[in-house]
Amino acid sequence: MRRALVVVVLAASAMLASCAEPAAKDVGRALFRDPRLSPSEFNDVSCSTCHDDGSGEGEALKRSGHPLTDTAFRPSWWGGNAPTLKDAVDHCLVFFMRAPPLQRDAPASRALYEHLLSISPSTSAPPLPLTVVENITSLPKGDPREGERIYAAACAACHGDAFTGAGRLNELTSIVPGDSVSFAEQSGFPLSTVIIEKVRHGSFFAIGGTMPPYSVEAMSDDELSALIGYLDPI
Amino acid sequence: MRGRLAIVVAVGVSACLDPQALPPLRFDVPVDQVWRDGAPAVAPAVSGERRLIVTNSLDDSVSVVSWDGLINGAVDNAADNTAAQLARFPVGLVPFEREGPHHVTVDPAGAFAFIGISNFVPGGGSGPHGVHGGGTADGRVLKVDLATLRTVAAVRVDKNPGDIRLSPDGSTLIVSHFDLVRVAEAAAAGIERGPELDARLALLDPVTLERTRFVSLCPAPHGVAFTSDGNTLVSSCLSDEAAVVDLAAAKAGAADADVVVRLPLLDAPGTGQLPNCGPYAVTMGPADRTAWVSCYSSGELVAVDVAAKTRGQTVALPGLAVFGDVSDAGDVLAIATQDTDGLMLLQIGADDALSARQFIPFSPDVCGLPHTALFLDGDTRLAVVCEGNKREPGRVIAVDVASGEVIGGVSVGIFPDDIGLQVTP
Numbered sequence: 232m233r234r235a236l237v238v239v240v241l242a243a244s245a246m247l248a249s250c251a252e253p254a255a256k257d258v259g260r261a262l263f264r265d266p267r268l269s270p271s272e273f274n275d276v277s278c279s280t281c282h283d284d285g286s287g288e289g290e291a292l293k294r295s296g297h298p299l300t301d302t303a304f305r306p307s308w309w310g311g312n313a314p315t316l317k318d319a320v321d322h323c324l325v326f327f328m329r330a331p332p333l334q335r336d337a338p339a340s341r342a343l344y345e346h347l348l349s350i351s352p353s354t355s356a357p358p359l360p361l362t363v364v365e366n367i368t369s370l371p372k373g374d375p376r377e378g379e380r381i382y383a384a385a386c387a388a389c390h391g392d393a394f395t396g397a398g399r400l401n402e403l404t405s406i407v408p409g410d411s412v413s414f415a416e417q418s419g420f421p422l423s424t425v426i427i428e429k430v431r432h433g434s435f436f437a438i439g440g441t442m443p444p445y446s447v448e449a450m451s452d453d454e455l456s457a458l459i460g461y462l463d464p465i
Numbered sequence: 466m467r468g469r470l471a472i473v474v475a476v477g478v479s480a481c482l483d484p485q486a487l488p489p490l491r492f493d494v495p496v497d498q499v500w501r502d503g504a505p506a507v508a509p510a511v512s513g514e515r516r517l518i519v520t521n522s523l524d525d526s527v528s529v530v531s532w533d534g535l536i537n538g539a540v541d542n543a544a545d546n547t548a549a550q551l552a553r554f555p556v557g558l559v560p561f562e563r564e565g566p567h568h569v570t571v572d573p574a575g576a577f578a579f580i581g582i583s584n585f586v587p588g589g590g591s592g593p594h595g596v597h598g599g600g601t602a603d604g605r606v607l608k609v610d611l612a613t614l615r616t617v618a619a620v621r622v623d624k625n626p627g628d629i630r631l632s633p634d635g636s637t638l639i640v641s642h643f644d645l646v647r648v649a650e651a652a653a654a655g656i657e658r659g660p661e662l663d664a665r666l667a668l669l670d671p672v673t674l675e676r677t678r679f680v681s682l683c684p685a686p687h688g689v690a691f692t693s694d695g696n697t698l699v700s701s702c703l704s705d706e707a708a709v710v711d712l713a714a715a716k717a718g719a720a721d722a723d724v725v726v727r728l729p730l731l732d733a734p735g736t737g738q739l740p741n742c743g744p745y746a747v748t749m750g751p752a753d754r755t756a757w758v759s760c761y762s763s764g765e766l767v768a769v770d771v772a773a774k775t776r777g778q779t780v781a782l783p784g785l786a787v788f789g790d791v792s793d794a795g796d797v798l799a800i801a802t803q804d805t806d807g808l809m810l811l812q813i814g815a816d817d818a819l820s821a822r823q824f825i826p827f828s829p830d831v832c833g834l835p836h837t838a839l840f841l842d843g844d845t846r847l848a849v850v851c852e853g854n855k856r857e858p859g860r861v862i863a864v865d866v867a868s869g870e871v872i873g874g875v876s877v878g879i880f881p882d883d884i885g886l887q888v889t890p
Contacts, residue, residue, distance in 0.1 A: 267483070
């Protein structure tokens with residue numbers, strides 16, 4: 232109780248100080264969690280939707296992006312497709328957050344950079360592997376109970392509850408698997424194939440939308456099998 | 466405890482700040498060090514240095530190869546940066562998706578590379594939404610700053626950009642479109658010949674990348690070659706034809722019909738859908754008298770008299786003919802060949818008559834599927850791009866012309882295709 236009070240008092244003090252002249256890295260930390268980093272009124276996701284910045288928040292989540300601890304000094308990002316850190320961040324903004332690339336010297340840009348710098352104690356961190364499955368193959372249906380857990384960890388934050396969409400980010404976000412069922416019926420492909428494609432390709436490969444793909448590192452084939460077992464049990 | 470406090474602070478800060486209109490902040494990092502990009506992507510080129518800019522079409526990258534490193538004994542190394550491969554950097558507009566960087570050319574100042582993005586990517590993505598691109602998406606031209614390896618401009622062109630070349634004075638950028646999809650669509654509609662098969666030649670301003678003119682050309686034009694004054698261009702056409710383009714007239718606004726002259730390369734030419742010769746590449750001869758068209762289907766070279774716009778000598782090669790080069794002295798034509806992998810050297814005689822001089826065969830481990838060759842070092846050496854097996858890294862090799870020996874080689878990316886020469890003044 233006393234500890235909590237200390238936290239509140241310290242936080243209030245810090246907030247007052249911050250509002251007066253906030254430290255850029257603290258603002259960057261807030262922006263990391265703020266969908267308003269994107270000026271688009273249609274964006275409801277933030278950096279923290281897909282990445283952990285070492286805070287330990289949402290530990291149970293299964294995010295599509297790598298944790299960003301030590302990210303600032305890696306030699307490349309996005310599996311080698313982004314040669315600079317700013318390229319990597321800009322890709323996220325453009326492809327997933329409906330935003331333009333950051334202006335290098337804009338206050339929000341500088342603040343976000345200082346936050347990323349503050350969580351990067353290592354200056355020699357290696358690049359992280361990121362394997363995108365270009366050509367998808369069918370997978371067996373796995374344990375639906377495990378699939379339910381995977382859904383809760385990986386999908387629910389954006390898509391809300393499975394089958395109903397309750398609590399999803401906004402009305403533009405598809406209900407899972409309902410919208411996939413519709414597309415499966417329309418295209419003639421099995422529902423499991425449609426789900427695999429969406430999870431593995433996200434918005435890329437001519438699919439559209441703003442969902443990030445799940446690489447092999449972010450979700451294994453076994454986990455994807457379980458997800459199919461939950462969403463497409465028949 | 467500290468972490469929790471930081472989160473509370475972050476939430477508090479967020480509550481009182483609008484990310485799009487932040488008040489003055491206390492910065493720890495000076496503005497000139499924000500988003501620092503670490504070490505330079507490539508060491509600055511020194512005056513007189515020669516670098517080969519190589520497009521790797523199946524991994525969306527471009528390799529920067531030191532020619533001096535290559536001829537001075539640099540050896541293969543699969544790592545990204547070796548003594549000869551100074552850098553390999555990603556290109557394209559969409560991460561993850563392979564966009565197929567096809568051909569490349571470098572401006573005379575050695576400052577910029579121009580790269581055609583073909584979006585022809587066999588096997589690049591699958592599922593209910595189909596194979597991505599497959600040549601049905603429009604192509605792009607990228608302008609890359611060779612000092613920073615950053616793409617500084619991009620422009621849309623037609624589907625399947627093929628060759629991309631700068632006029633000798635650097636003032637006009639030309640893009641052909643090897644549009645096999647158009648040819649196939651015409652076939653599906655039962656159309657064997659006619660304008661429905663014809664792809665366009667794009668003329669661009671290399672400074673702004675403005676598309677200044679499109680000229681309807683012929684079925685699936687691929688290789689192009691300028692005359693030295695930049696006023697005329699010869700293109701291969703898959704319909705067993707060559708096209709001679711009056712660029713001066715095109716720039717002056719003449720109608721397409723008054724700009725392009727097409728001539729058959731065979732007595733009995735096939736069609737764009739069923740070619741017999743399969744025109745693929747063009748090499749301009751000395752004094753602009755003759756352009757040699759490489760036939761990928763028949764393995765022949767067919768001479769075109771550029772001024773008369775007529776067909777001349779046909780020479781059979783040991784393999785399927787692809788891209789090549791003429792020596793600076795104008796006495797030797799080097800053409801890479803596939804199927805029978807190697808490099809064919811032909812003597813250019815009086816009236817540009819060709820005679821066989823030497824065939825340099827390549828084993829698959831040395832140079833599988835050689836695709837283009839470039840004379841360097843006063844015609845004493847050739848740089849050759851080797852596609853390889855298209856699953857593992859291909860190579861760039863240096864060949865000594867006199868001995869035919871391979872004197873250096875380096876692994877680059879997957880399916881290397883074309884080569885541009887960066888010479889720093």
